[in-house]
Amino acid sequence: MEPTQNPSNRQVLVVEDEHFISELYVRALTRAGYRVTVEVDGQRGLELAKTDRFDIILLDLMVPTITGIEVLRALRSPNAKPLKAKIVITTNLEQREEIRADIEKQADAYLVKAEITPRELVEFLHTIK
Amino acid sequence: MDHLQRFVSQFRSRVFVVLLLDNAIIFGDWWVVEHVLKLNDLGLALSLLASSVIAITILPWVSARYLTQPTRLIWQAILHIAPDTTNVPAPDLKRRGIGHDLVINLVSHVYQLASVVDSVEKTAAIANRDLHKDFVAKNLPLPLIVLDKDQNIVFANKAMCDYLQRTDGETSGQNIYSVLDLSFPSEETLDKWLQNATQNAAVTTKTWERVRLNIQGGTTTRRFDLAAYYNRSNPEGFETMLVLFDHPSYTQDDQALSFVALAVHELRTPITLLRGYIEALEEDLEGKLNEEDATFMHRMKAQAQSLTAFINNMLNVARIESDQLVLKLQEDTWQDIVTTAVNDVSLRAKIVGVELSAEIAPNLPKVGVDRVGIYEVLVNLLDNAIKYSGKGAGKKVLVRAVLNKEGMIETTVQDSGAGIPTSLLANLFEKFYRSHRSRNQVGGTGLGLYLSKTIVDAHGGHIWVNSKEGAGSTFGFTVLPYAKVAEEKRNGDNNGISRGAHGWIKNHSLYSR
Incomplete structure (x- = not known):
């Protein structure tokens, strides 16, 4: 797994309402040289994402105000301005196959948080172009 | 005059x-x-x-x-x-x-x-027919659909329209497959049966149990038993009749699954955190721990990881029970999958002092598997082998993958454990079954082998065990080469074969959406 670009130039937005989890992710990401912004609220996360200054968006599906699915849909809608950011869904929610397939189609990756450690997450992000 | x-x-x-x-x-x-x-x-x-x-x-x-x-x-x-x-x-x-x-x-x-007489007769016939239709449409409590020879809906009664949450106008005249998105528990789907019926039969009937109706692209599903009646020479082109039998217990299964899904979500958050903290501590304390503490740290990590695996098993068993586990068989490299699984359990093997090795025959053909599903089978078998190998020097687990005489890819996991008494072998692949002796010594729930068997069966392979008390056990299973799956695929959709744990097949395999 080779980094495709220097992580220190990469901006990550973490939309996650579980404080302990975002804390662990921020720790691992900043250690690896990423610059991280955390947002707990779906609506505010969407506004931040629209500024298009992020390279990667980690998006939890169960967040307050509007859900991660709604954020994803808004960002990927045909009317929305295309973003440079890759969207990685990070969730512990279990979906029906069909819904999951639908989300995977719109996002760049889909990860189950319980199945990866923060370090594995960072390694995975290195591989995302 | x-x-x-x-x-x-x-x-x-x-x-x-x-x-x-x-x-x-x-x-x-x-x-x-x-x-x-x-x-x-x-x-x-x-x-x-x-x-x-x-x-x-x-x-x-x-x-x-x-x-x-x-x-x-x-x-x-x-x-x-x-x-x-x-x-x-x-x-x-x-x-x-x-x-x-x-x-x-x-x-x-x-x-x-003469023409007046003729038209009077015809009008009477139409009036009679409409009267029958009207009666059935209003009063039959079972959802009913009648199709013509092109499998277009000639008639759907009120119960059917209510069931589908459509008006009669949105139903009549439509193609059956555009209105009913069905999944079947067996290889014989509605379209296959109809195809066969139109070619070979004048009159035939068929029933299916636990057919699944996918509503709004599968976001909602309903289940029922389905009865079909085909008669080629019916008047007015009424060739096929379908009747749905709703089953309240099927809905309960769905609710049970959503309970499990909720429980899984609740369990996963603390596990995510535990695994994160263990990793953070491991990084920060590297080189500072004494040997015993380092071992404890390792075990903690391995246990948290197997808890994740267990939660996935639990979820998959719930899906199997409610017929919602869907496998997508795709072309894959067997060596990659086996190596990944072996690497992922190697930590646990190391902790208990088991020597884990793999022999994979070169030039194995590509396999047709659901990567996630078959990976779970491998991890379950490897985990068991490691667990039941016991402790001490000379404990070995060997994974072998070869092409067998039938042209299937055969994988065996051999351990050097205590073996399983013959009397217990028969029940081994049943749900919640664990040998009495193993209960006190190692953790587990008895879901792993049941799940493995179900997944292997759905792949079209089979799973078995050879064991002798005192001489270790060998678990083996087969999967199909991709070429064989591709044959099936040629008749199916383009995104790979979708199969459920009980062999669920999409109805409209011949019809692209």
Whole structure:
């Protein structure tokens, strides 16, 4: 797994309402040289994402105000301005196959948080172009 | 009445002509005999007799044929349209003759009457049919659909429209597969059965249990039993009839799954955190821990990881029970999958001091598998082998993958553990089954082998165990090479074969969405 670009130039937005989890992710990401912004609220996360200054968006599906699915849909809608950011869904929610397939189609990756450690997450992000 | 009067006057004039002709023949005969031939009285009498015989036989015969022509034409017209007679041609009305106008007029009346009778019959039939339809549509509590030979919906009753949450207008006339997105528990799907029925049967019936209806692209599902009746020679093109039997217990299964899904979510958050903290501590304390603490740290990590695996097992068992585990068989490299699984359990093997090795035959054909599903089978078998190998020196687990004689890819996991008594082997792949002895020594829930068997079965392979008490156990399973799966795929959709744990198949495999 080779980094495709220097992580220190990469901006990550973490939309996650579980404080302990975002804390662990921020720790691992900043250690690896990423610059991280955390947002707990779906609506505010969407506004931040629209500024298009992020390279990667980690998006939890169960967040307050509007859900991660709604954020994803808004960002990927045909009317929305295309973003440079890759969207990685990070969730512990279990979906029906069909819904999951639908989300995977719109996002760049889909990860189950319980199945990866923060370090594995960072390694995975290195591989995302 | 004009035609009739004209016919009467034509008839009168023809009869007058015949009588005149008759008299003229006799009178002419007498004149010729008397003045030209000058025969005696006997000759005259004989000649008159001869001419009157001719006059009374030939003339009536000719005139009768001519005068009854209208009757014959009308008679022919009636027979032509009469329901019981066959092969009577329509009368030729172009031939002009006596009473021509009258014949044309009457024949046209005959035809008109016949068409009225015909349309009355048809109207009655339609009225009857609509009455039946209306009765069924309103009163039959079971959802019912009738299809024509093109599998378009001719008729859907009210219960069906309610069930589908569509109006009759949105249902009738549509293709069945655009209205009903169904998944079946067996290889014989509705479209396969119908295809077979239309080719080979005149009348046939079929029932399915636990058919799944996907609503709104699968975001909602409903389940029921389905009965189908096919009759090729039904009138009005009513070829196939489908009846749905709703099952309340099926809905309960769905609710059970959503409970498990919720529980899984609740369990995963603390596990995410535990694994994160263990990793963070491991990084920060690297090199600072004594040997015992480092071992504890390692074990903690391995246990948290197997908890994640267990939660996935639990979820998958719930999916199997409610027929919602869907596997997508795709082309993959077996060596990659086996190596990944071996690497992922190597930490646990190391902790308990088991030597783990893999021998994978070179040049194995590509396999047709659901990567996530079959990976779980491998991890479950490897985990068991590691767990039951016990502790101490010389404990080994060997994974082998070869191409067997049947052309299947066979994988075995051999351990050097205590083995399993013969009496227990038969139940090993059942749910919640664990050998009595193993209960006290190692953790686990007895879901792993049940899940493995279900997943391998759904792949079209089989799973087995060879074991002897004191001599270790070997678990093996087979998967199909991709070439064989591709055969199936050729008849299926383009995104790979979708199969459920019990072999669920999408209904409209022949119809792309």
